[in-house]
Amino acid sequence: MPGHLFSEFSPSSKDAWEKLAQKELKGKWRELPSWTISPGLTFEPYLTRQETDSERIAEMQQSQKKNPGWLNMPDITFTDPRKTNAAIKNALANGADAIFLNLRDTELNRCEFPKLLHSLRLSDTPVFFQTDKNSGQLFSEISKHAGYYLKGGVAFDPLAHWMRTGTRYESSINAISELVHHTKSMREFRPYMIETHLYHNNGADPVQELAFAIAATATYMDLLTENGVAPLLAFNRALFSVSVGTRYLTEIAKLRAFRYLLQRISRAYELPDELCVPFLQARTSSFYHTRTSTYTNMIRASSEAMSAVIGGCNALTVQAYDLDSANRGDFSDRIARNVSSVLSFESSLGIVADPAAGSYLLEDMSCKLADAAWKSFLDIEEKGGLIQCFESGFIQNELQKSLAQKVSALHQGQVMVGVNRFHQPTERNDAGAKTLADVATHQFTLLNDRRLSDYFHQQSLSKK
Template sequence: MTTRLFSDFSPSGKDAWEQQAEKELKGRLKTLSDWTIGADLHLDPYLTHSKIEPERMAAMQACQKKIPGWQNVPVVKFSEPRKANVAMRHALEYGADAIMLDLANVNIAHCEFPKLLHGIRLSDTAVYFQTDENAVDVFKEISKNAGYYLKGGIASDPIAKWMRTGKFFEDNLRAIVALLDETRNMREFRAYMVDGRLFHNNGANPVQELAMVLSEVVNYIDLLTDKGVSPLIALNRALFSFSIGPEFLSEIAKLRAFRFLLSKISDAYQLPRALCTPFIQAQTSSFYNADAAPYTNMIRASSEAMSAVMGGCNVLTVTPYDHPFQEPADFSERIARNVSSILVHESALAYVADPAAGSYMLEKMSLEMADKAWELFLEMEDKGGFVKCFESGFIQNQLNVSLAQKVKDLGEGKVMIGVNKFIEDADPIYLKDNNDNSNPHLLMDQNLPKCFRASALTAIKP
């Protein structure tokens, strides 16, 4: 039966598909736009097997996550110890697997960790402490009476903090080295973060995000190995964080391309690929949220979350739809957690390690994106590496050009639901501007569309 079925159908090439599409679209085939990813990366709107290189596709697939599933990790913002404890325990009871605890601008002396972590065993439940405080000091507090093996980590990126504030990172780097030594037997504890969200929230396209994160990773590995840390530990004990935007296919390809590129870095340090296990957090984007029609953010976050898990994230953080303009309500937090639960239990995506494997479009897009990002990464290396590129303004110039293109696209009619199309007839809800413009190290363009309001920065300069 199988032989007869396939013998009745001859293979179809791209020309045959184009002829059929031309017929179905009644002469409007040319209205299909290509996929534009960055300034010089364009892909046809459809691909066939003839455009795929089997060896390269196999190389891309070999670098992807091997174990299916991900952690559902909502953000809980610290206000006071007992309130934050209740919020964390509630989230864990109703769908969350772990917690990202936001301790931004919080002095750890005010955290009262026994109250904050009451009823939460860090040996069983991962908590990622998002803070700019000294990593060793935070660890000493959370490890008191917590057992010998902790999960979670310190979600702190000292280099990103330097870019935001101008405060140099040497002291925090020494703290990371000390923390890596303290936690050397805790394989599920992340000692630092490489925060790619900073670039996304400053207008980067996916190619720029990949190149800049890769350059920062190399910078960290070099700095840490200079202080006696093995490159394998430096790579495996980082938390790589990305924002996921609304371009569904390109965001899937972005995470797959990152794992592929990271394998090239591990090869350069002569690390066994089988032992390199990058741990990726994906967070739905705040950059593209609508304020005039905030409920559309639910739909946008659902699409972004699906991109994240199909791209192979280890940790998924879905931000509540109302978080840009108010403290999230119980309803919005529950909906955000449930997005991940639906993807796990109703889509079966948690049963497949690499759901995108074999898609001609996604395989081609992943490879092309990785190639362009590698070119930009090498250009940054030729200019002296990540820190030199920031000090010279190269990174900022790249981001400003990309951001200007996004603003131009939006102004020329690129559809964003609830932003420039299908806007509700209601008074807009304006976002709070939490950016600190007092530091000359930073620059924020006040003329940006309201949807382009970042949680960190909107543009940066040296």
């Protein structure tokens, strides 16, 4: 086979491509954008092979998911046992492969698990129970009629919960350790979660989001191994849950960089690469949802979902476009499920394990994002680690600065569809809007999940 597929065409230099772009784009050449991911990390709009590091690219590709496809995992909020059971069955009959069941504010004795899980086989269908209640009690309830092997897990991040509420995490670490030991033969049951949502929803840029998530991973590895959990169990039994935002190419690179960084953590514990199988759930962003122009959220989530699957998620949760509506019904849930189904059945993205591999720009972005995040992670470690950095206010201050930059960008002309452009006047609804003043600025201030559009609406009104 010849060295070049089309040997009759001579290779073109980057200068030649640039001259052609100038000719084709004419006066718009200067408008060709670059990507600024975080302070000091900017990418040009195109890249050539000569500008890439082939060894680094091979290393990045080696860390990626080996099996193609993903689970369509819709988010279902518990209401009452029978209605929720019906909603789960309906989702599974109409495209879902797994369920993310939100029990967050529900006492476990209200769930009536025999009714809630009636005719569901947890050995076949992964169900992740999102709750901050006793994980041991939860497992006891769901395993009574589920046989000896369960899939799914407990979607609870004690450190993130501590940062939100101030509730200490130590007792939860003990409960997770016991549950990991109890379920050690259940390779597809994950007793705890490591999330990026808290950082993402407070305005973190991708470098910060990755750095804080890796710092959380290192913290859990330390806490669990100190509690007697084997490092390989501690690593493989986590559900890594990642928010995916609107910057299409950046978010693809972010997920790929996350897998690479997780491999660096596992290697630090001298774990064999072939035995480490991190499970990544990607969730479309609520931070970029607007409470107005809700149909726009549907389009936004479709772009985010594409980033998630091209980036290599194991499970995809597409959030409903009317996420905050008290009248949310089956239509929005069905549309959210179908976004994943269309990508799976009609795009062919599910037949390749790493669809982004080979793109010079995406490979370079993945590598440099990972390097910047690792550098930031080491800075966090030098300051005492994630827990110390939160107690000192370092994390809150970093998030505040990043959020302020995002709000400022909207006021300086960056477009957010349905928020500062392309919305109907009647769609404006600023109830509950916030100001930047409530963002953490002092030591040990708790974090809250936020929406970017809320700050734009509030500041816009304040100028009138």
